[in-house]
Amino acid sequence: MLLCDFHIHTSYSDGSVELRKTIDLFGQAGFDVIAITDHVVSRETTYGKLANRFRFSIQEDNFDAYLEHISEEGKRAWDRYEMLVLPGVEITKNSFSSNQSAHVLLIDIKTFISASWDFEKIFLEAKKQNALIVACHPHHSSELTVVDTLYLWNHRKKYARYIDAWEIANRDDVFNVISLKKYPYIAGSDFHKVRHLYSWKTMLNCEKEIEAIKRCIRYNRGVAITLFRNGVPF
């Protein structure tokens, strides 16, 4: 089984660890596949404007450099750790209301997709690029400091057909509603700090190859989740 984490942020957005160090951290811990998914924040709200102003978001002008850096580090990760690194982004639409907020991972994207577009346009463009679409932390989270992102879950009838998988577990939370609806699922750390390495992860039973991984997640066969810990009791 491949040990995978498809939800990782670096200092390209609001993560505290640089890309190179992030890759080393996961490589040293024996991961097989990771996706770097820094935020692309919608500019529609005040929060979004501030995030873009202070560079807590990937923007159109640095997107190519971001992809190139991931590709460079991906080669190094493969040579050194035999770890596959996928490029991605987290489309971030934040609002003061949980019901209007939504985050979506687009994994293996090739060209910039703006978070200011409406969801239908984002999903269609992502499909065109054969990117994997994952709705992340779709239900109530246990963290008091974050605003829940419920929009996609509340509009699941409209959007579920576009979404390849839903995050059934994110960092320390488990969203049992995904299981009840029998949606395809993965788990991710939503890595921002080093301690987030120890969190929910995805295990895949497939080849360590990008198309096989996407197929495995879309068909949701051979997918398992595991709570990754460092093995040393507290």
Next chain:
Amino acid sequence: MESHFKSRGRKGTDIFWVISSLSILGLIICGLQILAVRSFMRDGRQSRGTENETEFHPPISILKPLHGLDDHLYGNLESFCLQDYPEYEILCCFEDHNDPAYRVAQNIKNKFPKRSISLIVEGKDAGLNPKVNRLIPGYQRAQYPYLLVSDSNVMVTPDYLKQIIRPMQDPHTGLVTNLIRGVGAKTIGSLFENLHLNSFILGNVCFLKKFFNIPCVIGKSMLLRRDDLESIGGFEAFKDLLAEDHFIGERIRKRGQKVILSSSMVNNVNEYWGLNKFWNRHLRWGKIRWKVMGYKYIFEVMINPVFLSFFSFIVEGPSSRVLMLIASVGFIKGAGDYYIGKKIDARLHPLGYLLSPIKDLLIGLIWFLSIANDTVVWRGRRFLIKENTVLSPCPKKGIWAWRYRVMDWTRSKLAW
């Protein structure tokens, strides 16, 4: 009333000068430690430069007890696969397959298919020392006459095996060990850890060797002959000791063999430690020294001039001379640590040394707590430490058993 204040002031002044003298004495000892480190580094360079390449390259079995994900584990294991040495095997020992380190070791084995790497999984419960429990199955399966015990957080250079085996040409040598250098700090806990390894631990080991010819055995890297180990009872004889490395060295010396400090250093990679990990490790090591050294441990505070100088603050409060004393001692000690760091190529940012006095204050507290408490938490289990670091389980019944439960409860609440 006036005479009362006068006598109190005189008493405070007397104590201030006593504390100042002790702090200066502490700084002198630290200066001697620096001389010892310098001398060790110079001798090491000379011996590496003058000794010709020898043909003494007997096969070695490397025993790696693994548990959990240490910082830089992949790179540490990889460094052992890249040794410039003709014949050796690596035995990675685990308690169970679910240990995350197993996966990392498996990846390393796949990456180096030509290397002899064995993953040994055996939930041996021979004794109370979990490291020795893992070493025993590896020792039983080791093929070669030389055994190298190496911790999981150690990273070495490609000539490590050639360097460590050299002293074994002398048949009177019983054990070879290495100095350790803390590297790679990226958090405050790791920074404290590396500062402490590179000043206090390194300085003391060199000081004791240079001025008293007492070699300290560091279990992170120790090489010995299988025959010698068997003659002192094998690892089984140390299964209930917390300081198994120290007592292996002691028994080897009692047999009339030499314990040698190798001329090369090994890196101990500590990248992402929290303060709690630093605190727990040095509390454990402090207790080991207390149980091994007995009353002599009390004098260890003399090697911590920053902590000593801080007593003047407690006695006299924040007067200008007190603050001057603390600042001067802290500055000189920090500068000394920086000098050692440069000498050993610790690759630590110079600003990191500004935190050295704070680390020394914490170590002072640890020194005191090591004497005050006789239990240790290791790998999640609490043990009682008795004479010579013999471990025993904490009693679950009896009049005093409640205090262990309180300690465990507090620890779980603090997640330490």
